[in-house]
Amino acid sequence: MLQLSYIRDNKDAVLTGLQKRHFTNAEAIIEQVLALDQHRRDTQRDLDDTLAQSNAKAKEIGVLMKSGDKAAAEAAKAETTNLKVHSKALEDALRLAEQQLQDILVTIPNIPHSSVPAGRTADDNEVVLEHGKKPTLYDGAQPHWELIKKYGVNGPIIDFELGVKIAGAGFPVYRGKGARIQRALINFFLDEAMAAGYMEVQPPIVVNEESGFGTGQLPDKEGQMYYVPEDKLYLIPTAEVPITNLYRDVIVPENQLPICNVGYTPCFRREAGSWGAHVRGLNRLHQFDKVEIVRIEKPENSYTALENMSQHVQSLLQKLELPYRVLRLCGGDMGFTSALTYDMEVWSAAQERWLEVSSVSNFETYQANRLKLRSKMEGKMQLLHTLNGSALALPRILASILENNQTPNGIRVPAVLVPYCGFEMID
RNA sequence: GGAGAGAUGCCUGAGUGGCCGAAAGGAACAGUUUGCUAAACUGUCGUACUCGCAAGGGUACCGAGGGUUCGAAUCCCUCUCUCUCCGCCA
Numbered sequence: 272m273l274q275l276s277y278i279r280d281n282k283d284a285v286l287t288g289l290q291k292r293h294f295t296n297a298e299a300i301i302e303q304v305l306a307l308d309q310h311r312r313d314t315q316r317d318l319d320d321t322l323a324q325s326n327a328k329a330k331e332i333g334v335l336m337k338s339g340d341k342a343a344a345e346a347a348k349a350e351t352t353n354l355k356v357h358s359k360a361l362e363d364a365l366r367l368a369e370q371q372l373q374d375i376l377v378t379i380p381n382i383p384h385s386s387v388p389a390g391r392t393a394d395d396n397e398v399v400l401e402h403g404k405k406p407t408l409y410d411g412a413q414p415h416w417e418l419i420k421k422y423g424v425n426g427p428i429i430d431f432e433l434g435v436k437i438a439g440a441g442f443p444v445y446r447g448k449g450a451r452i453q454r455a456l457i458n459f460f461l462d463e464a465m466a467a468g469y470m471e472v473q474p475p476i477v478v479n480e481e482s483g484f485g486t487g488q489l490p491d492k493e494g495q496m497y498y499v500p501e502d503k504l505y506l507i508p509t510a511e512v513p514i515t516n517l518y519r520d521v522i523v524p525e526n527q528l529p530i531c532n533v534g535y536t537p538c539f540r541r542e543a544g545s546w547g548a549h550v551r552g553l554n555r556l557h558q559f560d561k562v563e564i565v566r567i568e569k570p571e572n573s574y575t576a577l578e579n580m581s582q583h584v585q586s587l588l589q590k591l592e593l594p595y596r597v598l599r600l601c602g603g604d605m606g607f608t609s610a611l612t613y614d615m616e617v618w619s620a621a622q623e624r625w626l627e628v629s630s631v632s633n634f635e636t637y638q639a640n641r642l643k644l645r646s647k648m649e650g651k652m653q654l655l656h657t658l659n660g661s662a663l664a665l666p667r668i669l670a671s672i673l674e675n676n677q678t679p680n681g682i683r684v685p686a687v688l689v690p691y692c693g694f695e696m697i698d
Numbered sequence: 699g700g701a702g703a704g705a706u707g708c709c710u711g712a713g714u715g716g717c718c719g720a721a722a723g724g725a726a727c728a729g730u731u732u733g734c735u736a737a738a739c740u741g742u743c744g745u746a747c748u749c750g751c752a753a754g755g756g757u758a759c760c761g762a763g764g765g766u767u768c769g770a771a772u773c774c775c776u777c778u779c780u781c782u783c784c785g786c787c788a
Contacts, residue, residue, distance in 0.1 A: 315748055319757040326757090329769040333716045336768090348768045355768090522708090522745090524726090643745095652745080 272376050272640045275308055288382030291389055291602035304375055311368040318361035325354045377490060381637040383602050384611035390601030403594030405618050406675050414621040415673040416552030422697050423447055441557035448697045455691035456665055457535050460562035464662055467583050469533035469564055474513035476536050477504040482516040485642045487608035497539050506539035510563035511659045518567055519642040530567040553666035560665040566658045573656035577633045580660045581613050584629045587663055590687045593671055594618040610635045621674040626667040631660030
């Protein structure tokens with residue numbers, strides 16, 4: 272959520288930013304916000320004045336009572352009636368104005384960073400860099416959804432049909448070496464993050480409504496999350512939600528900054544309406560595993576931190592020997608809450624497609640404002656910047672390892688994972 | 699699931715109708731003392747909104763929401779959450 276004071280003082284910048292996102296009706300909406308804000312402040316001032324008068328009267332009555340002047344006290348009481356009626360009305364008006372403002376503010380996305388390219392769709396994203404050589408596969412190479420059936424003991428190493436039996440489509444069962452390589456990846460990612468200075472956390476994988484609001488999933492994206500009505504809990508779509516919300520309503524002592532957390536969790540996404548032919552196999556799932564890095568930074572350091580996170584993610588891909596590219600998302604393709612997002616995509620050799628495996632974003636104060644996440648810096652209370660990134664999401668990494676490393680004799684496990692999973696080949 | 703207790707500032711904890719935005723202690727921060735550390739002493743020490751160039755002022759907030767009252771942390775109602783005991787159970 273943008274800060275009102277920011278919109279007030281930087282109307283033009285806000286409008287240009289929203290334009291970059293192709294946010295419709297920006298001008299009208301901002302005008303409405305400013306008008307409502309003015310009205311809210313006027314109302315607040317009136318209310319405060321009225322309440323100040325009431326307080327003065329009450330005090331006066333107290334003194335009169337004590338001095339035993341009953342008649343004067345009663346007379347003063349009579350004078351409060353009007354004030355009461357008046358303040359009641361103003362209170363209602365204030366609450367309404369605040370609610371209306373809030374309702375609009377939550378629909379306004381974050382302002383893109385100046386480096387965010389213009390553009391509407393994924394095709395307009397800027398390719399920042401490409402790294403590694405796309406492998407040439409042997410004749411007869413297969414996509415991962417075929418490969419998984421080729422290996423494994425008494426069944427595929429990743430069994431989609433078994434998952435259907437247990438839960439439904441998009442909930443695969445990992446078996447044998449399929450399960451072990453998953454676990455190896457998780458441990459590898461966690462160890463790498465810790466070596467890079469992140470502290471591991473294991474958060475709950477369900478969250479309440481406040482948490483969903485804090486990071487910006489609610490209101491709006493409720494359709495994407497699994498919900499448990501009995502307990503009013505959402506299954507997390509990413510560890511970003513619980514980990515960032517650890518710092519909701521927190522005033523962080525300046526000397527504890529920056530905060531760098533890493534967590535492994537399963538993630539759950541309903542993916543309503545996004546099913547299609549190109550999401551076969553591991554490309555899109557309802558449940559998947561992900562290691563997420565989250566940082567809380569001083570405003571002046573957040574973009575350095577973002578680059579740093581991007582480097583960290585890239586180093587993982589390099590160690591896994593996967594060809595990848597880095598995209599800077601354009602205004603139209605960026606997430607609602609982000610100011611700048613890098614997507615990392617790995618090359619999936621048999622599908623001959625880039626697969627998104629990480630998304631690293633700086634939210635600046637957008638989430639912090641909702642979270643009330645602040646620090647007292649230079650004597651002033653200030654909102655902090657939040658950032659997060661996948662480091663990494665498992666299924667597509669696994670898909671490209673399977674596809675890129677396939678040989679006629681089996682699938683070669685990246686060297687860096689061998690100590691973690693204890694075998695060199697899936698065969 | 700059953701029974702009970704409670705929710706106050708960074709923490710502990712006092713406060714049962716006006717003198718309470720809230721005692722006291724601790725923590726933290728700044729300073730004095732000191733060869734260093736420690737101790738002692740002094741001072742500072744909530745947040746939000748709002749008015750003001752500023753100094754400074756106003757308002758709200760003692761789990762949340764409502765009510766009683768001229769006046770509520772304090773009385774009443776509803777809700778939420780936490781803790782303890784019992785039951786069940788990983």
